[in-house]
Amino acid sequence: MAHPTTLRPDLKHIAEQIRPNSRVLDLGCADGELLAWLQANKQVRGIGVDVDVNSIVTCVEKGLNVIQADMESGLQHFEDGSFDYVVLSLTIQSMHNVELILQEMLRVGRCGIVTFPNFGFWENRWQILLGRMPVSETIPYDWYNTPNIHFCTVHDFGKLLHKLGMQVNGQIVLHQGEPVEFLPNLLGSLALVRFSQAAKI
Amino acid sequence: MTNSVGIVTPNKINFEDPITLSSGAVLPRYELMVETYGTLNADKSNAILICHALSGHHHVAGYHTPDDKAPGWWDSMIGPGKPIDTNRFFVIGVNNLGGCHGSTGPSSINPETNQPYGSAFPVVLVRDWVETQARLADRLGIEQFAAIIGGSLGGMQALRWSITYPERVRHALVIASAPKLTAQNIAFNDVARQAIITDPEFHGGDFYQHGVVPKRGLRLARMLGHITYLSDDGMGEKFGRLLRTGEYKYGYEVEFEIESYLRYQGDKFANVFDANTYLLMTKALDYFDPARHYGGSLSQAMRQAKAKFLVVSFTSDWRFAPSRSREIVKALLDADRTVSYAEIESAHGHDAFLMEDAPYMGVMRAYLNNIAAEIA
Numbered sequence: 001m002a003h004p005t006t007l008r009p010d011l012k013h014i015a016e017q018i019r020p021n022s023r024v025l026d027l028g029c030a031d032g033e034l035l036a037w038l039q040a041n042k043q044v045r046g047i048g049v050d051v052d053v054n055s056i057v058t059c060v061e062k063g064l065n066v067i068q069a070d071m072e073s074g075l076q077h078f079e080d081g082s083f084d085y086v087v088l089s090l091t092i093q094s095m096h097n098v099e100l101i102l103q104e105m106l107r108v109g110r111c112g113i114v115t116f117p118n119f120g121f122w123e124n125r126w127q128i129l130l131g132r133m134p135v136s137e138t139i140p141y142d143w144y145n146t147p148n149i150h151f152c153t154v155h156d157f158g159k160l161l162h163k164l165g166m167q168v169n170g171q172i173v174l175h176q177g178e179p180v181e182f183l184p185n186l187l188g189s190l191a192l193v194r195f196s197q198a199a200k201i
Numbered sequence: 202m203t204n205s206v207g208i209v210t211p212n213k214i215n216f217e218d219p220i221t222l223s224s225g226a227v228l229p230r231y232e233l234m235v236e237t238y239g240t241l242n243a244d245k246s247n248a249i250l251i252c253h254a255l256s257g258h259h260h261v262a263g264y265h266t267p268d269d270k271a272p273g274w275w276d277s278m279i280g281p282g283k284p285i286d287t288n289r290f291f292v293i294g295v296n297n298l299g300g301c302h303g304s305t306g307p308s309s310i311n312p313e314t315n316q317p318y319g320s321a322f323p324v325v326l327v328r329d330w331v332e333t334q335a336r337l338a339d340r341l342g343i344e345q346f347a348a349i350i351g352g353s354l355g356g357m358q359a360l361r362w363s364i365t366y367p368e369r370v371r372h373a374l375v376i377a378s379a380p381k382l383t384a385q386n387i388a389f390n391d392v393a394r395q396a397i398i399t400d401p402e403f404h405g406g407d408f409y410q411h412g413v414v415p416k417r418g419l420r421l422a423r424m425l426g427h428i429t430y431l432s433d434d435g436m437g438e439k440f441g442r443l444l445r446t447g448e449y450k451y452g453y454e455v456e457f458e459i460e461s462y463l464r465y466q467g468d469k470f471a472n473v474f475d476a477n478t479y480l481l482m483t484k485a486l487d488y489f490d491p492a493r494h495y496g497g498s499l500s501q502a503m504r505q506a507k508a509k510f511l512v513v514s515f516t517s518d519w520r521f522a523p524s525r526s527r528e529i530v531k532a533l534l535d536a537d538r539t540v541s542y543a544e545i546e547s548a549h550g551h552d553a554f555l556m557e558d559a560p561y562m563g564v565m566r567a568y569l570n571n572i573a574a575e576i577a
Binding site: 047053056057059060061063064065066067069076077078079 | 540570
């Protein structure tokens with residue numbers, strides 16, 4: 001199997017989590033980089049969703065299946081349990097209805113994979129301490145032009161999943177594409193969380 | 202005429218095999234008016250069928266004479282280097298059975314009576330059109346179309362093709378269409394039909410023998426239709442409340458530019474279109490419902506299909522709204538079929554599928570490029 005070295009670093013770590021021959025729904029798929037790689041290298045059957053028509057054109061150019069839709073109102077196009085993985089990369093922080101999308105992800109798929117900028121990263125904390133809104137590699141906007149409305153830390157995200165009856169199955173915190181093992185919530189700028197419904201006791 | 206298919210000549214193709222229509226009526230023989238562009242390749246794999254909408258016909262691209270004022274109705278999409286590239290594809294435009302542009306229809310001579318069919322012409326359904334188009338493909342030796350493409354009523358034909366002849370459709374492009382009409386849509390159609398039927402010159406459909414044409418009814422039908430094909434914003438942008446003379450006349454003559462435009466469109470249409478064909482085409486729209494034979498489940502119906510699908514809708518289209526296209530997409534996904542869907546931002550209403558909005562052309566071009574690569 002080809003190693004996903006050509007992918008954007010966070011997508012590379014997502015790609016590593018996905019089993020060959022599975023069905024993948026990529027929410028906010030943008031230019032379809034992840035899906036195209038998964039289709040070519042892991043024989044994945046994938047569908048992308050994006051709200052931006054330019055993304056749709058780019059994905060169609062790549063021969064991907066893609067649906068133009070606004071995910072804020074849920075994933076009505078898709079039946080329960082129709083995917084093995086539902087991916088939402090670097091999008092959740094810009095969504096209004098975070099709880100709904102997480103529930104929808106686990107309605108249509110067995111496993112969710114989310115990546116988001118970790119607001120707990122020390123540089124962000126430092127800038128707040130200095131009295132400024134953080135601007136960094138993973139949060140590259142000023143407060144007045146950012147599409148991001150729901151920042152969270154690695155800890156916060158885990159707590160929300162727990163509240164929704166979901167469990168974390170795996171978590172990688174990255175900085176500049178490299179995994180951070182030591183004090184991840186402080187030293188990692190980007191988090192990847194794999195989750196599913198919590199096992200019923 | 203750059204990027205145009207240039208001067209084209211339609212062909213009338215004669216079918217001597219009788220056809221039994223969905224209604225049970227039999228036509229002993231019929232003709233289809235057909236126009237083609239590009240070249241059919243050796244293995245006959247590059248054919249694209251363009252299905253026409255309500256008032257459409259075979260003339261989809263190019264010009265009939267050098268001084269033709271307007272090209273075929275989808276000339277923006279079809280031609281050398283255009284999204285439906287005639288350098289790569291063999292494109293077929295056909296006037297449907299029941300039409301009034303050369304195919305056998307109500308204004309044709311009924312061989313049994315030597316009079317125009319008129320009211321005797323049977324009701325034709327979308328599936329009947331697909332049957333005649335399949336026979337046309339047989340005649341041309343085309344086993345499988347690279348793509349069947351249609352907007353509105355044309356999209357319904359593409360859907361029906363994919364269900365009835367799954368092996369014969371590689372890709373179906375369903376644009377600004379719906380899986381079936383809503384009550385509101387049927388209501389609009391019936392108002393249009395009533396305008397025609399109640400015109401004193403309609404004569405129960407047999408106006409040909411009276412040497413008259415129910416122009417007033419046809420004109421009203423077209424004016425109504427035209428309003429529903431545009432969006433409020435698009436109309437507002439183009440006409441607003443502009444007055445022809447700049448002042449109110451306090452009467453019932455044409456005052457607003459929109460009135461003038463609609464009457465012009467209505468008159469133009471009434472001079473070239475057959476009233477019975479209008480009735481027949483709107484009825485075909487009303488009856489279309491492929492889910493009907495699958496317990497009302499569109500996804501069951503779509504499970505028959507083997508084609509890959511591109512579905513496109515336009516945000517300001519309220520006659521065939523994006524939500525209707527989403528029903529098709531959902532049914533295809535539920536049936537585990539391959540589908541892509543674009544919802545194009547446009548102010549042009551239902552007519553947007555004939556316009557050149559850049560993202561729309563972009564999606565079509567990208568999708569058709571892939572088809573060309575597939576069959577190469």
